[in-house]
Amino acid sequence: MYHIKNILIISLLAIIVSGCSSVKELQIFKTEVPRASLNLPHPEAAKMEPLQWVIITSENAEEVFAKLKEQGKDPVLFGLSDKDYEFLSKNFAQIRAYMIKQRQVINKYKEYYEPETTKEE
Amino acid sequence: MFSSIKIAVVLMMLAGAGGGVVYVKNLKADLATSEANNLKLEQSVESQKVVIEQQANDFKAILVANQELEKTNKTLAAEFTALDKRFNKINSKGEVRDLGDLAVKRTKPIERVLNNATKKALRCVEIAMGSPLTEKEINATKKSEANTECPSIANPNYVPY
Numbered sequence: 710m711y712h713i714k715n716i717l718i719i720s721l722l723a724i725i726v727s728g729c730s731s732v733k734e735l736q737i738f739k740t741e742v743p744r745a746s747l748n749l750p751h752p753e754a755a756k757m758e759p760l761q762w763v764i765i766t767s768e769n770a771e772e773v774f775a776k777l778k779e780q781g782k783d784p785v786l787f788g789l790s791d792k793d794y795e796f797l798s799k800n801f802a803q804i805r806a807y808m809i810k811q812r813q814v815i816n817k818y819k820e821y822y823e824p825e826t827t828k829e830e
Numbered sequence: 831m832f833s834s835i836k837i838a839v840v841l842m843m844l845a846g847a848g849g850g851v852v853y854v855k856n857l858k859a860d861l862a863t864s865e866a867n868n869l870k871l872e873q874s875v876e877s878q879k880v881v882i883e884q885q886a887n888d889f890k891a892i893l894v895a896n897q898e899l900e901k902t903n904k905t906l907a908a909e910f911t912a913l914d915k916r917f918n919k920i921n922s923k924g925e926v927r928d929l930g931d932l933a934v935k936r937t938k939p940i941e942r943v944l945n946n947a948t949k950k951a952l953r954c955v956e957i958a959m960g961s962p963l964t965e966k967e968i969n970a971t972k973k974s975e976a977n978t979e980c981p982s983i984a985n986p987n988y989v990p991y
Contacts, residue, residue, distance in 0.1 A: 717842050724849040732860045735867040737874060754961035757952035762944040764933045791930030794944070795917045801951055802913050802979075806906040808958040809983060813902055817895040821888075 748819075748826040751812070905982040913979075947979060954980035 763786055765773050774784045789797060819826070919927040933940045954977060957963065963984065970976045970985040977984035 721845050724853060732863050734863050735870050737870055751960050754956050754959035757956055760948050762941060762948060764937050764941045766934050766937055769937055802910055805954050805958050810902060813899060821891055
């Protein structure tokens with residue numbers, strides 16, 4: 710008699726306990742806050758002042774200085790040898806190339822990270 | 831004796847039925863939760879697909895940007911080589927061009943050449959800083975019209991041969 714009762718009680722408990730098992734709800738969190746665009750404008754291009762080279766040799770030196778006096782300029786010239794002139798030209802070209810590359814890199818960053826503001830410009 | 835067994839059996843049956851109802855209810859709730867979870871997982875897979883697609887597009891954009899920078903580097907290097915050649919050109923006698931010697935012999939023409947080249951080089955700096963191109967610069971197609979110091983940025987329609 711007790712044996713049957715125990716079996717029935719255990720079966721009943723098993724049914725009740727199995728009813729307690731449950732699948733938990735999956736929680737997914739998503740919080741996306743867009744970062745404000747930096748969108749800095751490029752600095753304004755400067756207007757270069759014109760330069761005038763004067764070639765001075767032993768033959769034309771007097772003529773050149775006389776001309777400077779005529780024009781009301783101080784009779785003095787800051788000189789470069791032909792090789793130094795070549796170096797100055799090449800240095801200038803390298804600085805210019807660096808500026809071009811730098812500007813392109815900035816533009817590419819802007820296009821990549823701020824495509825919307827780049828389109829607007 | 832028998833009546834107490836009957837009562838116990840009936841109670842057991844009622845408890846069993848009650849348990850069954852609760853079990854089915856829980857099962858239904860679990861099913862609903864599982865369905866909701868499935869939906870979320872499907873949405874998650876979709877959003878992951880979008881992320882993967884975005885990553886692929888970013889990769890392409892990086893590749894294109896690098897290629898364009900590489901192209902600019904090559905063009906600028908070629909222009910620098912051309913400048914170097916102008917200073918160290920080999921003449922018909924097999925001698926390296928000597929700017930100093932030329933300036934002594936042909937002072938005025940060389941002075942004019944230097945001043946023209948300097949004017950062009952200064953304009954190149956302005957363009958490199960972002961100064962807009964003039965109509966004349968845009969429409970230049972011949973060498974005589976082009977800024978030979980930096981044709982790659984000054985004359986988009988000029989093709990050097």
